[in-house]
Amino acid sequence: MAKQTIDFAKVIQKDREERQQERWEGTFLEYLDKVKADPSLASSSHRRMYNMLIDPGVTEINPENDPRTQRLFGDEPIKVHNFFKDEFFGMERTLNKIVRYFHSAAMGGEESRQVLYLMGPVGSGKSSLVERLKRGLEELPPIYAIDGDPMFGDPLMLIPRHLRPAFQDMLGVKIEGDLNPLMRHRLLEEFGGRYEEVPVRTVTFSKRARRGIGVVPPVDPNNQDTSVLIGSEDISKLDRFSEGDPRILELNGAFNVGNRGMVEFIEVFKNETEYLHTMITATQEKFVPAPGRHGTIFVDACIVAHSNEAEWQKFKADHTNEAILDRIVVVKVPYNLRLSEEVKIYKKFLDRANFEACIAPHTIEIASMFAILTRLEPTAKCDLMTKLRLYNGEEVVEKGRTKKLTVRELQEDTKREGMFGISTRFIMKALDNALTQNATSIHPISVREALITMVKEADFAEDVKKQYLEFLQDTLHKAYLELLEQDITKAFIYSYKEQAETLFQNYLDHAEAYVTKSKVRDQNTREDLQPDEAFLKSIEEQIAIIGSAADGFRQEVIAYLWAASRRGEKVTYVAYEPLKEAIERKLMNSVRELSRIITKARTRDEEQQSKYNSMVQSLIDDGYCEDSIDVILKYAANHLWRD
Numbered sequence: 001m002a003k004q005t006i007d008f009a010k011v012i013q014k015d016r017e018e019r020q021q022e023r024w025e026g027t028f029l030e031y032l033d034k035v036k037a038d039p040s041l042a043s044s045s046h047r048r049m050y051n052m053l054i055d056p057g058v059t060e061i062n063p064e065n066d067p068r069t070q071r072l073f074g075d076e077p078i079k080v081h082n083f084f085k086d087e088f089f090g091m092e093r094t095l096n097k098i099v100r101y102f103h104s105a106a107m108g109g110e111e112s113r114q115v116l117y118l119m120g121p122v123g124s125g126k127s128s129l130v131e132r133l134k135r136g137l138e139e140l141p142p143i144y145a146i147d148g149d150p151m152f153g154d155p156l157m158l159i160p161r162h163l164r165p166a167f168q169d170m171l172g173v174k175i176e177g178d179l180n181p182l183m184r185h186r187l188l189e190e191f192g193g194r195y196e197e198v199p200v201r202t203v204t205f206s207k208r209a210r211r212g213i214g215v216v217p218p219v220d221p222n223n224q225d226t227s228v229l230i231g232s233e234d235i236s237k238l239d240r241f242s243e244g245d246p247r248i249l250e251l252n253g254a255f256n257v258g259n260r261g262m263v264e265f266i267e268v269f270k271n272e273t274e275y276l277h278t279m280i281t282a283t284q285e286k287f288v289p290a291p292g293r294h295g296t297i298f299v300d301a302c303i304v305a306h307s308n309e310a311e312w313q314k315f316k317a318d319h320t321n322e323a324i325l326d327r328i329v330v331v332k333v334p335y336n337l338r339l340s341e342e343v344k345i346y347k348k349f350l351d352r353a354n355f356e357a358c359i360a361p362h363t364i365e366i367a368s369m370f371a372i373l374t375r376l377e378p379t380a381k382c383d384l385m386t387k388l389r390l391y392n393g394e395e396v397v398e399k400g401r402t403k404k405l406t407v408r409e410l411q412e413d414t415k416r417e418g419m420f421g422i423s424t425r426f427i428m429k430a431l432d433n434a435l436t437q438n439a440t441s442i443h444p445i446s447v448r449e450a451l452i453t454m455v456k457e458a459d460f461a462e463d464v465k466k467q468y469l470e471f472l473q474d475t476l477h478k479a480y481l482e483l484l485e486q487d488i489t490k491a492f493i494y495s496y497k498e499q500a501e502t503l504f505q506n507y508l509d510h511a512e513a514y515v516t517k518s519k520v521r522d523q524n525t526r527e528d529l530q531p532d533e534a535f536l537k538s539i540e541e542q543i544a545i546i547g548s549a550a551d552g553f554r555q556e557v558i559a560y561l562w563a564a565s566r567r568g569e570k571v572t573y574v575a576y577e578p579l580k581e582a583i584e585r586k587l588m589n590s591v592r593e594l595s596r597i598i599t600k601a602r603t604r605d606e607e608q609q610s611k612y613n614s615m616v617q618s619l620i621d622d623g624y625c626e627d628s629i630d631v632i633l634k635y636a637a638n639h640l641w642r643d
Contacts, residue, residue, distance in 0.1 A: 022142050023142070023202055024144070024202045025147070025199065025200070025202075026199070027197055028155050028195055028196050029196040031144055031155050035156070035171050036170070039171060039173045041143075041144055042156055042171070042173040042175075044112070045259075045260055045261060045262065046102055046112050046302055048143075049105075049106075049137075049262065050102040050103055050105070052083070052136045053083045053099050053102060053136075054081070054099070056083045057081075057082040058079050058080070059079065059080045059082070060080075061073075061078045063076070063078070068393035071390070071393045071394075071395070071407060072391075073092075073407075074406065074407070078096075079092075081096075083132075083136065084129075087132060088125060088129070088132075089336060089338075089341035089342070089344040089348075090336030090337065090338040090341030090342065090345075091336065094332065094333050098129070101114075101116050102302075111329055113283050113286070113327070114329045115265075115303045115304070115305055115329065116302065116303065116305070116329055116331065117305045117306065117307075117312075117328045117329060118130070118304070118306040118331055118333050119306070119309055119332055119333065120308070120333035120419065121421070121423065122423050122425075123423030123424045123426075124423070125333055126306040129306075130304055130306060133262065133304065134207050134264070137205040137212060137213060137262065138204070138206060138207065140204075142204045143202065143204075143205075143260060144201070144202055145260070146158070146179075146183060147199035147201045148183075148186065148199070149180070149182075149183050150180075150252065150256065151183075151251055151256050151297070151299075152203050152259060152260050153180065153183060153259065154260065155198070156175045157175070157177050157178060157179050158179065158195035158198055159175060159195070180249075180251060180290070180298070181246035181294045181297070182247065182249050182251060185246045185247065205261050211257065212259070212262075213258060213261050213262060213264075214254030214256070214258025214261075214263040214264070215254060215263075216254045216263065216266065217266050217267075218266060218270035219275065227253060228253060228254060229255055230253040230255055230289060231249065231250050231252050231253040231291050232252075232253075233248050233249060233250065233292045234249070234250045235248075243292070244294075249290065249292075249294060253288075255278065255288045255297075255299050255301060258299070258301040259301055260300060262303070263302070263303050263304070264304050264305070265279075265303070265304070265305035265306070267306070267307050267308075267311070268305035268306065268307050270307070270311065273315075273318075273320070273321055273324070277323075279303065279324060280323055280327060282301070282303060283303060283327045305328075332419070334375075334419050335371075335372075335375045335418045336418075337372055337375060337376065337417065338391055338393070339365070339372060339389075340392055340393075342368035342372055345424055346367065346424070346427060346431070349424070350364075357435055357438075357439065357440055358441040358442075358627075358628070359441070359442055360443035360444065360624055360625050360628055360632065361483075361487065361622065361623050362444050362483050362487075363442055365444075366448060366476055366479070367427050367431065367444075367447050367451070368427070369388065369476055370427070370451060370471055370472060371422045371424070372388050373385070373388060373475065373476075374467075374468060374471065375417065375418050375420065375422070376421075377415070379414075381405055381409070381413075382403070382405060390403070390405060390407055395577035397543060397577050397581050402577060427451075429454065430447055430454055431447060433450040434446040434447045434449075434450040438627070438628065440627055441625035443628045443632055444480050445631060445632065446628075448476060448480070451472055452472050452473065455468045481636075481640060484632070484635075485588060485636070486584065488599070488619070488636060489588045489591055490622075491622065492595055492611070492615045493587060493590075497573075499587060500573045500583050500587060501572060501573050503583050504572070504583055506535065507579065508557075510531040510533075511531070511554040514531040514536065514554055515558050538586065539582050539586055540582060542581070542582040542583075542585035542589070543578060543581055553578070560575075560576050598611055598612045598615070599612075599636055616629060
């Protein structure tokens with residue numbers, strides 16, 4: 001096949017033409033015709049941000065149609081916003097609060113004059129959320145601004161105040177704000193007050209070019225210069241202009257460049273309170289002081305701040321900060337507590353890093369389990385591993401019964417769950433450390449050892465360190481062995497699913513006959529036989545269903561599966577969690593002795609070697625790394641099927 005050639009010149013030319021089509025230049029009078037045709041061109045910054053969030057699409061998940069979602073959220077309506085969909089996981093409630101804030105602010109309510117403040121532990125995703133908002137602005141179509149205005153001001157501010165009511169009726173928009181001192185001077189001196197002739201052009205948002213996106217990093221407390229926020233005066237121009245001349249203004253502060261877009265305050269409460277006073281007027285009155293003696297400047301910007309919880313608590317404790325506190329909408333950004341979503345987070349990071357090493361099954365899962373266990377608050381209602389599984393939307397079976405404990409019940413008893421624990425960065429470092437031992441593959445054993453080493457070396461409190469090591473050396477050790485035993489069993493048993501399905505169908509036939517006091521038709525002899533209670537018991541005893549409890553269990557199974565069948569659901573061995581667990585344990589027990597011999601045997605006869613090779617190949621086909629499979633099987637031999 002001939003290698004396809006790329007015409008780079010055509011790619012460049014096509015991009016240039018597309019961008020050229022988005023550009024527009026004209027007079028203010030021509031711009032008015034455009035606003036008349038499309039009033040959304042005059043949107044406020046909050047309205048623009050809200051549209052940016054919802055335009056890619058919103059999916060509302062109906063819990064009634066998904067049992068797992070029902071277990072996770074109950075009857076709470078959950079919306080998934082495509083704007084965040086592929087980058088943020090397990091944060092539905094947090095993201096919905098952010099979108100709700102922008103929705104309220106877009107309607108011009110009180111929250112349009114409030115700071116959106118994201119608060120959470122390190123590595124919970126605060127900075128990533130703000131980066132996504134900034135990147136979203138850069139992806140938007142160009143906006144219309146006064147040509148030559150350093151603050152990219154809304155052209156409608158050119159309209160004199162006495163004419164604004166009439167223009168608002170004609171255009172169907174709200175006109176707010178005033179020209180900055182520099183543009184007022186230009187309007188009078190350069191255009192003689194003829195605002196209809198002022199040029200207007202399109203501009204795009206750009207963080208790098210400081211157009212519509214302002215960023216305020218933490219500033220040295222001993223040198224907090226407000227010019228970072230509001231710009232300064234260019235003293236080099238004083239030999240040409242007087243001190244009161246607006247032409248000496250350098251409107252390049254964060255609030256100036258963030259006009260029409262957003263201003264980000266990084267680690268906001270690391271700054272002295274006095275430095276943040278500009279926020280008060282920027283939010284409530286929508287103006288900031290101009291440098292020097294030039295009055296005030298109107299700003300239309302979404303202010304988004306973020307910091308860690310400790311800094312927030314310290315700031316909130318000082319009653320002298322009430323003026324700023326009253327202008328803040330707090331959205332907590334806790335750590336993710338759902339196992340399936342935590343796995344997605346690390347896979348996203350690994351994909352971005354061009355991670356080429358082979359990753360054995362359950363590696364990311366075990367690391368994610370550790371992260372989540374450290375973030376959970378203990379409860380008397382269940383152990384932490386059970387809580388982890390419930391928070392993941394799983395059905396937890398104990399003694400043959402699905403545990404009747406809801407996520408909401410558990411969450412009601414918590415205070416700071418998700419606001420402490422191991423960060424995603426800690427886990428990523430562990431994966432990197434595991435790679436130093438073997439650059440071609442990593443597996444749960446190597447990652448667990450890396451985590452143990454890191455915890456021992458970390459500066460945690462002794463009780464916290466002890467608990468983390470217990471998670472790694474005991475809780476996750478047992479969890480991985482269960483997963484590993486299932487994988488080896490499935491690899492060992494030819495057609496595992498078919499055998500499980502056969503056991504399931506046989507159990508249903510005999511359980512239904514037992515419950516309805518009828519007989520079972522033998523498929524081969526066509527005889528009507530009594531239900532085989534010994535067979536039923538051999539399945540049920542795997543999950544501790546014995547004695548009189550068996551009657552109730554059989555009735556529950558038949559009732560559940562009949563209901564599922566009426567709903568049109570496909571009924572397989574995985575349909576009813578307690579029975580699924582019993583069947584899988586039955587299969588594992590049926591090969592346990594043989595697996596033990598084959599896994600542990602130092603010398604194997606020809607038949608054993610053939611079965612061993614077949615098992616290894618099945619594991620490799622299922623994603624196990626060829627150069628680490630011996631380590632994993634030795635680990636299984638040392639810890640599973642002990643005499």
